[in-house]
Structures are given as structure tokens and as C-alpha cells.
Amino acid sequence: MEKKNRIERQMAIKAIILSEKIGNQDDLIRLLKKEGFELTQATLSRDLKTLKVAKAYDPEAGYIYVVPEAGKNVGTESEAGVNYLADGFRDIQFSGNLAVVKTRPGYASSIAVLIDSASPYEIIGSVAGDDTILLIMREGIKRTDLINSLILIMPKLAGKIK
Amino acid sequence: MEKKNRIERQMAIKAIILSEKIGNQDDLIRLLKKEGFELTQATLSRDLKTLKVAKAYDPEAGYIYVVPEAGKNVGTESEAGVNYLADGFRDIQFSGNLAVVKTRPGYASSIAVLIDSASPYEIIGSVAGDDTILLIMREGIKRTDLINSLILIMPKLAGKIK
DNA sequence: ATAAATAATGAATATTTTTGCATCAAAAAT
DNA sequence: ATTTTTGATGCAAAAATATTCATTATTTAT
Numbered sequence: 001m002e003k004k005n006r007i008e009r010q011m012a013i014k015a016i017i018l019s020e021k022i023g024n025q026d027d028l029i030r031l032l033k034k035e036g037f038e039l040t041q042a043t044l045s046r047d048l049k050t051l052k053v054a055k056a057y058d059p060e061a062g063y064i065y066v067v068p069e070a071g072k073n074v075g076t077e078s079e080a081g082v083n084y085l086a087d088g089f090r091d092i093q094f095s096g097n098l099a100v101v102k103t104r105p106g107y108a109s110s111i112a113v114l115i116d117s118a119s120p121y122e123i124i125g126s127v128a129g130d131d132t133i134l135l136i137m138r139e140g141i142k143r144t145d146l147i148n149s150l151i152l153i154m155p156k157l158a159g160k161i162k
Numbered sequence: 163m164e165k166k167n168r169i170e171r172q173m174a175i176k177a178i179i180l181s182e183k184i185g186n187q188d189d190l191i192r193l194l195k196k197e198g199f200e201l202t203q204a205t206l207s208r209d210l211k212t213l214k215v216a217k218a219y220d221p222e223a224g225y226i227y228v229v230p231e232a233g234k235n236v237g238t239e240s241e242a243g244v245n246y247l248a249d250g251f252r253d254i255q256f257s258g259n260l261a262v263v264k265t266r267p268g269y270a271s272s273i274a275v276l277i278d279s280a281s282p283y284e285i286i287g288s289v290a291g292d293d294t295i296l297l298i299m300r301e302g303i304k305r306t307d308l309i310n311s312l313i314l315i316m317p318k319l320a321g322k323i324k
Numbered sequence: 325a326t327a328a329a330t331a332a333t334g335a336a337t338a339t340t341t342t343t344g345c346a347t348c349a350a351a352a353a354t
Numbered sequence: 355a356t357t358t359t360t361g362a363t364g365c366a367a368a369a370a371t372a373t374t375c376a377t378t379a380t381t382t383a384t
Contacts, residue, residue, distance in 0.1 A: 039364090095259050127289055
């Protein structure tokens, strides 16, 4: 079950690079070894050139390898359901005691109204723009608590929030 | 004719990279010297990281530096729009992890859209009124980082901030 | 204004990546 | 069947890039 030839190896390289953030060739070699590929860094360097792999900036991990035409939009658009508002939900992020909810354009206000009307204990207030809702969290509330309270309001979010 | 400060230098770097195919830092340093910038490779390396410049494959020249594109800005039209919008910028102030941008009346929303569309890592969301934009900074981001990312989006701001 | 904190930078160094060269193996040519 | 060609590879050296450390400049606070 040993994969030895160059083509297979390069496929594996591409797959790894696509699935995780690799910052240098030594790290990549280590992962390749785990998959049964034996090679030196010199060879890897040539493989990367062959694959035209670029090194681009990633805010989380610094510079990482990326394959050229890797499409970015993996977004699976959910089917229209009863609770259509939850469909407008895109993303939630936190900073300090603030939660920033990103929505599809135009949805922010109506989702915010929905949240406000439920007035969950975890949230002391909100401000909505067109596609962004700012939620001010009550002190001492954990982020997971807030997320759970949102899911309580919009069950459909369960699948959309990590 | 001395251009000395960091921002100007980084603008020049960006301009050079956009106009010709640069394959390594020493070449770039040489071109910068011709324009009156004095710097070492160490500084250039840091500049490139700040600018989030990537190194990608070009069929003609092999690996060259490329500036990351925020969205689809191509050509003079969007560029002119950006510059026009930057004129609406008045002031930025910070409080905790929030940045408050003051604009000329009516400008806030469109400037916020511009910022959002670039979706800089430093900002996790924004809310815009008529002449005020609230930017929520990602945790751990320094104020200068945020300012730099705004300048990256609207180069004209370089002169107006700080 | 002075002190303290923060940021920028160069020199030297460390790390990472590329490449020249030799070798080996497989395919093609004779 | 032997020779030649081609391509893949490792090793070691070179080249390119990033980072550490110390210093200086700049900003911010007092």
C-alpha cells in the first residue's frame, strides 16, 4: 500500500495543502511521511514549483501554501424553509463582550427585531445595520451561552453556527 | 525628493509590484533605491508581510510577488471611487476594541461598505450611521494594525490619519 | 518638558527555499 | 543486449527570506 510515484505524491501534496494551513516545507514533509511518502525537502520544493503552488498571507497562520485555482466559495445555500429569517444568518464573531452577527444584506434589522423580541437574558441590547447586528452581551455571559440562546430563538442556526 | 516614511515606501512597493514582475527582494530593493528609498532587505521583508504580498507563479517569470486583491477592484473606475470616498473621511478614534470613524455627512454608509467588502482580518464587523462608522476590532489587534489595514483599503487616508 | 512606552530599522543570524551536480533507474534507440 | 537518453532524486551549497537583538526614533503619558 505504498504510494511511491511522483504523480501520486503531488496529488497528496495538493490535498494536504487544500485541507490544512501549511507554512513551510518541513511541516509538509512530515505530513507526507505519515501518508507513506518518502522524499527530501529538495524534491518537495520541485513538486511545489510543478504544482505552481503559491505562498500567500493568511491572517491566522501567516504565510501558507495555496494551490492556484482553488475555488473559495463552498457556501451551500440552504433550502427555503419556514423559519426563513435564520437563512439570512451568515456568521457570528466575538470581541470582548460584543457579538457581531453578519447577515445577508437587508436581513440584519429583521433578525435583530426577532432577537430583541425574545429578549434573552444574555443580551442587554443590540444595534442593527443592513447586514450586521451588534449584540452587547451581559457581563459574565459566556460565548457558548449566547450562541445557545440564539439557537433557542432560531433553531435553524444550530447547523450554521460552528 | 526624499521619500522617507514607511507608508510612502509601502505605497511605492505596492506600485512597483503592480507594474512589473518582481521575483525577489533584492531586485525590489534596487528599484526602490532608484526612487530614493533607502532600506535593507530585513525591512523590505517586513513591509511585504505588512502588505500581505504573496508570491505566486507566473508562467513568464516564475514566482513573483503579487498584491492581494480585495474583491474585484480592476482599473481606474473603482480606484477613483475609492479615492473619492476617502475624501469623506474625517477622523478615527478608539475605545477598547471599538474604532469610531467620523465622516462627512452621508459618507458613513458607503465607506463602511467599502471597508466591509475588503473584509480586513482586523475588523470583525461594522455598523454605519450617517456620519459615523463603528468598527469592531478583532481581539488582539493593535490600533496601528487597524489603521494600516484601512490605509491599505483607502491609500488616500495615509495623509489624513495621524 | 521629561519620562515611559511603542514602533521602526539595520546588522547579524537563523530559517527556508532553490539549485547545481552526481547518481540511479527506466525507457528509447541502436 | 548494449548503449543512450531522459527524468527523478538526494546531497550539499547557494540563494532568498524571516527573525532576533540592539539601537534609535517617535508617540504617548505624566
